[in-house]
Amino acid sequence: MIRAKSSQWITGLFLLLSGHAAFAGWGDLNMTRGVTEISREVYDLHMIIFGVCVLIGIVVFGVMIVSMLMHRKSLGAKPATFHENTRLEYLWTIIPIVILIGLAVPATGTLRAMYDAGESDLDIEVRGLQWKWQYTYLNEDPTREVKFVSNLLTPATEINNQADKGQFYLLEVDEPLVIPVNKRIRFLITSEDVIHAWWVPAFAVKKDAVPGFVHESWAIVEEPGVYRGQCAELCGKDHGFMPIVVHAVEQSEYETWLAGKQEEARLVYETVGKEWTKDELMATGEDVYARVCQTCHQANGQGIPPAFPSLVGTGLSVGPIDAHIDIVVNGKAGTAMQAFGSQLNPAELAAVITYERNAWGNDTGDVLQPSRVNEMLTGGQ
Amino acid sequence: MSAVIEEHHDDHHHGPDKGIMRWVLTTNHKDIGTLYLWFSFIMFLTGGVMALVIRAELFQPGLQLVQPEFFNQMTTMHGLIMVFGAVMPAFVGLANWLVPMMIGAPDMALPRMNNFSFWILPFAFAMLLSSLLMEGGAPNFGWTFYAPLSTDYGPPSTTFFIFGVHLMGISSIMGSINVIVTILNLRAPGMTLMKMPLFVWTWLITAYLLIAVMPVLAGVVTMMLMDIHFNTAFFNAGGGGDPVLFQHVFWFFGHPEVYIMILPAFGVVSAIIPTFARKRLFGYDSMVYATASIAFLSFIVWAHHMFTVGIPIAGELYFMYATMLIAVPTGVKVFNWVATMWQGSMTFETPMLFSIAFVILFTIGGFSGLMLAIVPADFQYHDTYFVVAHFHYVLVPGSVFSIMAAVYYWLPKWTGNMYNETLGKTHFWLSFIGVNITFFPQHFTGLAGMPRRIPDYALQFADYNMISSCGAFLFGFSQLLFLFIVIRTIKGGKKATDQVWEGAHGLEWTIPSPAPYHTFSTPPKDLSEAHG
Ligand code: HEM
Ligand SMILES: [Cu+2]
Ligand SMILES: [Cu+2]
Numbered sequence: 001m002i003r004a005k006s007s008q009w010i011t012g013l014f015l016l017l018s019g020h021a022a023f024a025g026w027g028d029l030n031m032t033r034g035v036t037e038i039s040r041e042v043y044d045l046h047m048i049i050f051g052v053c054v055l056i057g058i059v060v061f062g063v064m065i066v067s068m069l070m071h072r073k074s075l076g077a078k079p080a081t082f083h084e085n086t087r088l089e090y091l092w093t094i095i096p097i098v099i100l101i102g103l104a105v106p107a108t109g110t111l112r113a114m115y116d117a118g119e120s121d122l123d124i125e126v127r128g129l130q131w132k133w134q135y136t137y138l139n140e141d142p143t144r145e146v147k148f149v150s151n152l153l154t155p156a157t158e159i160n161n162q163a164d165k166g167q168f169y170l171l172e173v174d175e176p177l178v179i180p181v182n183k184r185i186r187f188l189i190t191s192e193d194v195i196h197a198w199w200v201p202a203f204a205v206k207k208d209a210v211p212g213f214v215h216e217s218w219a220i221v222e223e224p225g226v227y228r229g230q231c232a233e234l235c236g237k238d239h240g241f242m243p244i245v246v247h248a249v250e251q252s253e254y255e256t257w258l259a260g261k262q263e264e265a266r267l268v269y270e271t272v273g274k275e276w277t278k279d280e281l282m283a284t285g286e287d288v289y290a291r292v293c294q295t296c297h298q299a300n301g302q303g304i305p306p307a308f309p310s311l312v313g314t315g316l317s318v319g320p321i322d323a324h325i326d327i328v329v330n331g332k333a334g335t336a337m338q339a340f341g342s343q344l345n346p347a348e349l350a351a352v353i354t355y356e357r358n359a360w361g362n363d364t365g366d367v368l369q370p371s372r373v374n375e376m377l378t379g380g381q
Numbered sequence: 382m383s384a385v386i387e388e389h390h391d392d393h394h395h396g397p398d399k400g401i402m403r404w405v406l407t408t409n410h411k412d413i414g415t416l417y418l419w420f421s422f423i424m425f426l427t428g429g430v431m432a433l434v435i436r437a438e439l440f441q442p443g444l445q446l447v448q449p450e451f452f453n454q455m456t457t458m459h460g461l462i463m464v465f466g467a468v469m470p471a472f473v474g475l476a477n478w479l480v481p482m483m484i485g486a487p488d489m490a491l492p493r494m495n496n497f498s499f500w501i502l503p504f505a506f507a508m509l510l511s512s513l514l515m516e517g518g519a520p521n522f523g524w525t526f527y528a529p530l531s532t533d534y535g536p537p538s539t540t541f542f543i544f545g546v547h548l549m550g551i552s553s554i555m556g557s558i559n560v561i562v563t564i565l566n567l568r569a570p571g572m573t574l575m576k577m578p579l580f581v582w583t584w585l586i587t588a589y590l591l592i593a594v595m596p597v598l599a600g601v602v603t604m605m606l607m608d609i610h611f612n613t614a615f616f617n618a619g620g621g622g623d624p625v626l627f628q629h630v631f632w633f634f635g636h637p638e639v640y641i642m643i644l645p646a647f648g649v650v651s652a653i654i655p656t657f658a659r660k661r662l663f664g665y666d667s668m669v670y671a672t673a674s675i676a677f678l679s680f681i682v683w684a685h686h687m688f689t690v691g692i693p694i695a696g697e698l699y700f701m702y703a704t705m706l707i708a709v710p711t712g713v714k715v716f717n718w719v720a721t722m723w724q725g726s727m728t729f730e731t732p733m734l735f736s737i738a739f740v741i742l743f744t745i746g747g748f749s750g751l752m753l754a755i756v757p758a759d760f761q762y763h764d765t766y767f768v769v770a771h772f773h774y775v776l777v778p779g780s781v782f783s784i785m786a787a788v789y790y791w792l793p794k795w796t797g798n799m800y801n802e803t804l805g806k807t808h809f810w811l812s813f814i815g816v817n818i819t820f821f822p823q824h825f826t827g828l829a830g831m832p833r834r835i836p837d838y839a840l841q842f843a844d845y846n847m848i849s850s851c852g853a854f855l856f857g858f859s860q861l862l863f864l865f866i867v868i869r870t871i872k873g874g875k876k877a878t879d880q881v882w883e884g885a886h887g888l889e890w891t892i893p894s895p896a897p898y899h900t901f902s903t904p905p906k907d908l909s910e911a912h913g
Binding site for chain 2: 028029030031032038041042045046049050053056057060061063064067068071072073074077078079080081082083084085088089092093096097100103104107108110111112114115158159160161165167168169170171193194195197199201204205206207208210211212213215216229230231232233234235236237238239240241333334
């Protein structure tokens with residue numbers, strides 16, 4: 001252990017001394033050039049300002065260094081007596097102003113292009129939640145609205161160093177956002193809880209997701225590919241663990257994908273209407289529970305008190321069903337128990353609640369129908 | 382005025398009281414200055430340990446030492462402690478020691494209030510630090526405590542944090558009132574405003590900034606308190622409020638705040654460079670005007686911290702232009718320092734080394750500031766390590782180096798002993814190298830896309846983070862050498878002359894070393910030495 005640690009320190013120092021020979025190259029040190037026209041303009045702007053700073057730096061630091069080498073007491077330098085020079089002082093006020101104007105002009109141009117609200121080909125709502133992103137492909141027909149949540153895929157074992165880290169460690173999700181190339185996509189960015197920020201460097205899109213407000217941003221992606229980003233505003237515990245992955249694909253591929261998703265959405269929509277048997281609910285509920293709830297409440301329902309309460313034999317899971325539905329749908333503000341109403345569909349919600357009320361020896365015998373949950377979700381209650 | 386002081390003549394002979402009560406009850410500006418400086422150093426080490434916890438966790442990808450909850454508490458507490466506990470009190474300590482000695486005043490104008498403004502601080506920070514032991518942990522929402530993360534989603538200790546911030550604010554406001562009253566009323570006869578040393582000028586302006594913005598900070602935390610406990614909804618969109626309102630109010634305080642932390646540093650450096658260049662400060666008048674314009678501009682640029690919150694384009698453009706404008710007076714200052722060095726007769730004692738490093742590294746921080754001001758580029762930089770690199774360049778080799786330069790420069794006057802020059806230079810070089818190894822690579826991690834405030838990161842950022850962590854430990858441990866040097870100098874060493882430095886000018890160098898407990902009980906007659 002000690003040995004491993006000290007060898008890492010040595011590697012660190014070595015990397016330091018060997019300069020960037022050990023690194024993958026310039027691309028890793030600099031801003032992403034990106035795959036949209038805007039992102040390339042931003043990159044060019046960045047390089048221009050950077051260049052200007054380097055030039056000014058060379059002049060100013062150059063003068064300082066010459067001075068430090070020549071005007072030393074040890075070399076017998078005698079101090080001069082000047083202590084002002086009006087012309088010089090005007091000059092070094094005016095020159096910077098001119099340089100700044102030179103920078104402001106292209107910056108203004110790029111910014112105007114970014115703010116230009118043109119007609120979009122596709123609108124996607126991006127919703128930040130602690131700690132994942134939810135994407136909705138807006139569609140006038142609600143039965144054809146595709147909506148899903150994109151979670152971190154990296155397993156806890158990798159994060160906790162019990163397994164080797166994969167290539168896309170912390171930058172991989174279970175369900176990426178899929179968009180067509182060469183189409184103008186409008187992102188409508190908002191949040192469910194705290195402020196997040198949706199950032200994809202390759203698109204030069206970074207916008208805060210503010211609860212209660214919808215902000216707009218857009219991109220026309222020119223090259224198919226997988227683009228990765230991260231949440232860029234501190235949003236609590238797992239702020240570092242809510243990546244963004246965007247697949248940009250050709251239009252035809254996008255359409256196939258969308259059709260599949262819409263079919264899924266339609267099925268779900270239909271399932272809500274039908275009468276479910278208890279067995280069906282229990283089976284689906286067990287799945288959902290394992291997928292979503294188990295990390296906190298544990299497979300045996302016992303939780304990890306006091307952080308995560310037990311659901312067995314006590315509390316809402318064996319109490320009045322309305323309160324039970326309420327906490328699962330709306331969550332409890334300020335605790336880890338989130339509002340699952342927007343993440344699970346009504347069938348899944350009904351199933352998992354039915355499951356909790358009848359598993360691990362809980363014997364309420366209650367059977368909750370998806371239609372009932374749907375009523376509550378759509379304000380029927 | 383001087384008649385009043387004359388009446389206390391009998392006091393002059395007795396020195397400080399004995400024992401602990403000297404420090405608790407003291408109204409002497411030198412004692413209070415010392416208290417502030419030690420307090421600040423303790424906070425510097427405390428905040429430093431937290432920084433090392435952060436850097437140790439970030440040494441490698443993966444979670445090794447701490448969990449994300451605790452990591453967030455560390456970043457939050459580190460920022461709050463360094464800003465409010467280390468940098469600001471250090472400058473107040475320097476103001477206490479130096480302002481009266483530089484303007485020929487016997488003490489601060491309001492000595493009891495002075496005592497009170499210091500003694501509030503240990504309680505404020507004890508309260509803040511105690512939150513680490515509370516259920517739910519310490520504040521974990523970043524030093525900028527954006528709502529609703531800090532309101533609806535904050536830990537229970539948030540209320541203690543709010544109370545702590547109120548106390549710090551009261552302390553700062555009282556401290557600034559004291560500085561202003563002292564400077565405006567107690568200058569030796571004949572010392573006009575435009576004859577004051579620049580350190581006094583920068584503090585006068587800083588004090589006005591403090592009085593203007595600390596109440597705004599108090600306001601914003603009070604609104605938080607109301608949202609948390611009294612069901613208001615200032616920052617809750619669900620109740621008709623606006624989370625972005627929080628950021629506007631916070632940064633209206635926050636941007637001037639960063640200048641509060643750098644203007645006195647400008648003053649320190651403007652005192653030290655002429656001394657060791659043996660040449661008068663270049664462009665005194667323009668230095669004063671530049672400081673004043675920076676202070677003014679600092680009030681009208683706040684939203685440059687909020688370019689991504691969805692401000693309309695007119696707002697973005699205005700805040701971009703205004704922010705870029707700050708580079709002009711800042712440039713004037715840098716050029717003046719360089720012109721002061723030019724054709725001087727320089728020697729490179731420790732204070733001079735720290736000051737030159739200040740000029741170079743602060744300028745690098747100014748460059749990245751200029752880059753951040755360009756809105757489209759800021760969309761890529763914002764909330765990444767690039768910003769972390771920017772503000773650490775202006776704050777560590779900026780403010781913190783200037784404080785260290787000041788301590789080396791005036792320590793012989795305070796203690797009567799010279800510090801060990803070899804050790805001082807060693808401390809400088811270790812700090813200089815450490816700071817650059819720590820923060821320079823962060824420009825690259827930021828550009829490459831690493832967000833700030835994350836406990837774990839993707840693999841492509843690994844190399845730079847490792848380097849950064851090595852540098853942080855080097856810098857951190859070098860500060861123990863600083864502590865050692867200071868203690869050794871207090872205990873003994875080569876006796877300092879009254880003037881201490883060959884090229885030093887200013888009233889503080891006309892009094893004996895160590896400075897007697899009471900100085901300038903009668904105002905000085907000869908002001909020819911007043912400023913360099
Ligand atoms: C040429 C002068 C400067 C300019 C143009 C400038 C510009 C900026 C900008 C635009 C940001 C926001 C970046 C972002 O979040 O995306 C920023 C952040 C910051 N600056 Fe500066 N800055 C300057 C000097 C300073 C100085 C002198 C200090 C303090 C001594 C300072 C301290 C900070 C701090 C602490 C932050 C980050 C605050 C946070 O988000 O936690 N800056 N600066
Ligand atoms: Cu986040
Ligand atoms: Cu600012």
